Amino acid sequence: MLRSALLAAARSTSTRRLVETTPLTTPVVGRFVAGNSLAEAVQATRQIVDSGRVVTLDHLGEDTLDAAQAAATVDAYLRLLTRLEEAGLTAGAEVSVKLSAVGRALPRDGERIALDGARRICEKAAAVGTTVTLDMEDHTTTDATLSILRDLRADFPWVGAVLQAYLFRTEQDCRDLSGPGSRVRLCKGAYREPASVAHQGRQEVDRAYVRCLRVLMEGDGYPMVASHDPRLIGIARHLAERAGRAPGDHEFQMLYGVRPEEQRRLAAEGETVRVYVPYGDEWYGYFMRRLAERPANLTFFLRSLVSR
């Protein structure tokens, strides 16, 4: 119930206005978002890389209906990639892109605009020697995202994508994307989805996650296990070993601010651990999804508002 309400609020403009008046310095928001500026994002990246983990950076933003805003987001990614190269961080840091931030939802030609924007980001990533992964948004956008992925991979075969285990379709999508060179970030799924397309119960989602993991681990691609769930991480390590994989031909991924000790522990054991680092002003939707994942976060957040 609470999860549903928070996910509905993630898309409500009035709640957004209310929550956004909270400065980013509010400890709970700051826990999940590396900062407003590029400099702060690069600084967080440097710290994570120095600690033996790697990074994927997300310039926050989503659902834009403004062509100028979509173009500005593409430019922000180009600046980010330039800065990562200047800082000597491209071996340890790639970028993650939400297609709705680069124009997919625009009423005229949205998909073409998003493809063009994503292509420019991929060209720059190739020039500086790193990679791009496409985030996955709600189920109404899955086909469009996978279609843009196919177009991009024709020129940039290393472009990765997120698949969400809670969707009924995902096991088949995993099969389709388990070939050589394919990079799939498997997560549980963070949006409010109807029972007609997605598993609703935690156990069903976890079981689906394991089925998808098995397909990816037994395939020829590069599985990216995006979860903080200790049980699923244990199963992933077991499946990787059973499939004859060694650390380095798959990786574990977690969100900035979530279970950092576990991130360091896995890295110390020789696993590749990538941290998803979001930054920028448009933190509202991202932050609300983090609250929805763990109701205890909401209590901390409300407490921090009261004590201001």
Ligand code: FDA
């Ligand atoms: P689960 O929610 O069961 O959490 C397991 C444990 O992890 C919890 O008990 C708690 O200890 C900790 N934890 C999890 N979330 C927490 C939080 N917010 N705050 C504090 N502790 C928390 N989704 C999507 O739909 N599209 C996408 O593109 C992405 N991309 C993405 C990238 C990466 C790198 C990650 C790790 C996740 C995503 N997600 C996503 C989010 C994903 O779908 C999912 O909502 C979260 O990862 C939470 O699910 P877990 O697998 O961690 O399990």
